[in-house]
Amino acid sequence: MTEKEKLQIKDFFLLDKSEKEFWLTKIGESDWRAGKHLFKILSEGSFNLQYGEKSKVFLLTQGNNLISFCSFSERDEIPDTELTPWIGFVYTFPAFRGKRRIGKLIEYIYRLAKNQGFKQLYISTDQKGLYENFGFSFLQTMTERWGGKTLVYQMEIAHKDYSDIIGKTVKGTIDRPLGSSHPRHKEMIYPINYGYVDGLLAGDGAEQDVYVFGTNQPLKTYEGKIIGVYHRLNDVEDKWIVALDDRPYSDQEILEAISFQEQYFMGELYR
Secondary structure (H helix, E strand, C coil): CCCCCCEEEEEHHHCCHHHHHHHHHHHHCCCCHHHHHHHHHHHCCCHHHHHCCCCEEEEEEECCEEEEEEEEECCCCCCCCCCCCEEEEEEECHHHCCCCCHHHHHHHHHHHHHHCCCCEEEEEECCCCCHHHHCCEEEEEEECCCCCEEEEEEEECCCCCCCCCCCCEEEEEEEECCCCECCCCCCCECCCEEEEEEEEECCCCCEEEEEEECCCCCCCEEEEEEEEEEEECCCCCEEEEEECCCCCCCHHHHHHHHHHHHCCCCEEEEC
């Protein structure tokens, strides 16, 4: 695996036979009992029977490496509940832990649930203090089908309106110019100018952060138009996307440019 190989999200059920066999073997290599169970029910073809006909399993891969996997299902292990949909079988292989990689799958499923009209997303777990890092909040303790207790968390699916922000002209200071390194994580080099709007406070109590497009030169100050907002799902602040020119930047272009930093968060781009 090389750093140039991109992270990819695969829908297990859309893979061809040989790919399914390859990635199923990888799932079976997980050191987790639930992962072994997922391997079993996928192998015998009973996953959809248990979790819902439209339920899916997603894989986060890089080259031939399986980084994380999880399910997006109509049902979970809790009987007699109308709560839906669920994220389940959440697992990251040990070699890839510590970078919130599973957040990329949760972010992807969040968008699917949003597109399907859901207002909440649920997860059942025995771990306290973990899924709050991914934007979930505790809902209640419920009983699993075999009688045990489980903690149920929910994530609200947001529908933001930034129409009063996008299109406005702002100016401010660049405190992390293109080519500079992050003040705490020296290995992170900024491929784009990053700064803030002078005098305007954001949700974290600091000045509003901006990514500045439209130049390949490091800047000290900027003035440009807001062309988008990157809303972090598991943080209290948004990032404004500012352009110095009138070029029509695509969503993909913006997301790729800011991924050096936003890959460690979950979010969605509003235009």
